[in-house]
Structure formats: structure tokens, C-alpha cells
Amino acid sequence: MTTDRESASPALCRLQLGSELRQLRLAAGLKGAQVVKKLLWSPSKLTRLETGENTTVEPTDVMALCEIYGADPERRTVLLSYAKVTKTNRDWWLTAEYRSVLKPGLKAFLDLEATAEKALWCETAFVPGLLQTEPYIRAIHKRSDMEFTDEEISRVVTIRMTRQRLLVREEAPLRYIAVIDEAVLRRAVGTREVMREQLTHIAETVESRPNVRVQVMPFHAGATLSMNGTFGIFHFPERLGLKSLVYMENLADRWVKRDEADVKRFDNAIAELQAQAIGPDESLRMIKEASKEH
Structure with a gap:
């Protein structure tokens, strides 16, 4: 047994x-x-x-x-x-197929994401990974500093698209809350068609998945904590006894912060960002309007 x-x-x-x-x-x-x-x-x-x-x-x-x-x-x-x-x-991401495109920091990130019950994300530059479409992912990595080959980009696409199953899994789908900057909606990544499809996908996901919430930080909000960069907070099922963690990344590195004081600081920051951002319904309308503008 x-x-x-x-x-x-x-x-x-x-x-x-x-x-x-x-x-x-x-x-x-x-x-x-x-x-x-x-x-x-x-x-x-x-x-x-x-x-x-x-x-x-x-x-x-x-x-x-x-x-x-x-x-x-x-x-x-x-x-x-x-x-x-x-x-x-x-784990599926540790197979030989993905080894060439999987940095150590990303492996640790995938471990956390796959185990978490709730993820809160602040994103200032890109559409969050779990909400990206395949053409958008390809457009990002064609301009990446990593100089991926077409074959490696295809592997990255597979990794990211497979990760998105967390949002639709039958047993306890991941609760995903993202605050994104308005610049994410306005910046043209790839063609106009790529952006229209991408923003439409976000809107459809939010409308169809009650476990997914997206709020937009509008330009008129002025200076906010989101200007300090991208970060994510992972909360785990209580039965596991695992403490919440903060994940951060930049061009050179990815790292995890585990200190309770740091986690509390970022939890407070995401709460403040949610309060400053426009509400979920208004954000959905803005996303749909931005899709039409592209």
C-alpha cells in the first residue's frame, strides 16, 4: 500500500x-x-x-x-x-528535457510554486508567468539576454504552459492574486495581435477562474511600492507546517527570503499595493479596453 x-x-x-x-x-x-x-x-x-x-x-x-x-x-x-x-x-521540470533552460534559482521557484496553496504577485514589467500566452512567452525570450535557441525557447514555453495547470487543477487549485502595473498592459510585447490575444486571455482567465484575481496599478497612482520591483509571496497549506516565503528576481539572480520579519514586510507591501490599485472589476474593464487599443 x-x-x-x-x-x-x-x-x-x-x-x-x-x-x-x-x-x-x-x-x-x-x-x-x-x-x-x-x-x-x-x-x-x-x-x-x-x-x-x-x-x-x-x-x-x-x-x-x-x-x-x-x-x-x-x-x-x-x-x-x-x-x-x-x-x-x-518532478516533471527536473527531467533531462528541460535541464538546459532551468537555472538553479528557477528550480527552487518551481518547487515553491508547485507546493503553495496561495501566491501573491507584484509585477511591473511583464504579464505574470501563470497568465502568459504562448506567443507572448516566445516574444519575451526572443529578446532575452540568455540568447536561447528556437528549440530552447520551445522548452521554456512548455515549462511555463505546464505550470499554468496549477490554476485549473481539480484538487485545490492555486489561489493566485496579482497586482500588475498599467505599463504591463500598454507595453507592446511582440505584435499588436500578440498583445490583444494576451490581454484577452487574462480577462477570460479572471472571469472563468474564481481562484484568480488581477488588479491594475494605474499610472495616476503615482509613486508606489511596486516601483521597487517584482516579487512574489508563497503561502503553504497549514497542515504542512511550512512558513510563508518571499521570492525575488532580477536580471542576474533569483533568491528566496525566509526571515519572518522580511515576509511580514512584503505581506504588508502587497496589502498596501492592493489597496492602492484599482479594484478587480475596474481592472478587468481596463484590461479589456487595453486589448482593444492594441
Whole structure:
């Protein structure tokens, strides 16, 4: 018989395992430096384990940590089952087909997105990824600094379009709330036809999916926190015991902020942005009007 853990996604198991290992370390009153010194590990190895960044987790590493932390037999069994899933299963985005276009930071992002129950997004330059159409994705990556080949662009398209299944999955579809700058609607990415199709797609998604909400930050709002750049906040199901995280990116890098004070700061920022942006109904009208203008 397959247990719930054995049927869970590797992404979920990596995050859950990392969270529980960190909790065990803190409960044992140990600092990371003390642990890595005992095991002769590099500091980054323990960090990757606790943040769920490793693609696979060695059961022997988990056992070594459990021994140091004094974990009881039942807890050890649970943690080893998580490690087993990471060794025997693969998330779809970790297959060889997508390796050439998947940066380490993007892998971590996909782990978070696939496990979250709610995502809040602030976007100033592009249509958010989960709402992009195929032609829009292609237009973006043809101007990318990455210099993708046509074949690699096709892989990027497949990754992004597959991610969008999160919004329509039968069991607990992702609750997706996005605040986008008016510039996203006005900037011509690709041809006028590409933009019309893209904005129409956003409007149709919002109207058909109650779990998706989009608000527009109009130009007349003046200076807002959205001018500080793109960021996303992921909230996870309470039963998992995973704390909310902030994801940020720029041209050079992608990173995750886990500190509770930082997460609270960004949660407050997205709440302020939602209050400053025009409401969902008015935003929908603006999106439809912008589509016609293109």
C-alpha cells in the first residue's frame, strides 16, 4: 500500500524535510556551524538541506542529522520516507528535457510554486508567468539576454504552459492574486495581435477562474511600492507546517527570503499595493479596453 508521503511530490518532500530538519536542529539548541563541524560538511550543504534546494536527499545524511538531533524512531522513519521520494521520483521540470533552460534559482521557484496553496504577485514589467500566452512567452525570450535557441525557447514555453495547470487543477487549485502595473498592459510585447490575444486571455482567465484575481496599478497612482520591483509571496497549506516565503528576481539572480520579519514586510507591501490599485472589476474593464487599443 502506498502511503501519503510516498505519493507526495518530490518538491513537497524536499521542502517538508528541510523544514522539519531545521525544527529539530533548533529544538536541540544547535547552530548550523556546530552541526557541519561535527559532520565535516560544508555550511552550504546543511543550508541546501534545510531550504529544500537539493534535487535529491541522501538517506544517510538524514540519519546522521537525526542522530545528532536525538530524533525519536518515529520521526526518523517519517524523514527517511521523504528522502526516499526524492531519490525515487522526479518532478516533471527536473527531467533531462528541460535541464538546459532551468537555472538553479528557477528550480527552487518551481518547487515553491508547485507546493503553495496561495501566491501573491507584484509585477511591473511583464504579464505574470501563470497568465502568459504562448506567443507572448516566445516574444519575451526572443529578446532575452540568455540568447536561447528556437528549440530552447520551445522548452521554456512548455515549462511555463505546464505550470499554468496549477490554476485549473481539480484538487485545490492555486489561489493566485496579482497586482500588475498599467505599463504591463500598454507595453507592446511582440505584435499588436500578440498583445490583444494576451490581454484577452487574462480577462477570460479572471472571469472563468474564481481562484484568480488581477488588479491594475494605474499610472495616476503615482509613486508606489511596486516601483521597487517584482516579487512574489508563497503561502503553504497549514497542515504542512511550512512558513510563508518571499521570492525575488532580477536580471542576474533569483533568491528566496525566509526571515519572518522580511515576509511580514512584503505581506504588508502587497496589502498596501492592493489597496492602492484599482479594484478587480475596474481592472478587468481596463484590461479589456487595453486589448482593444492594441
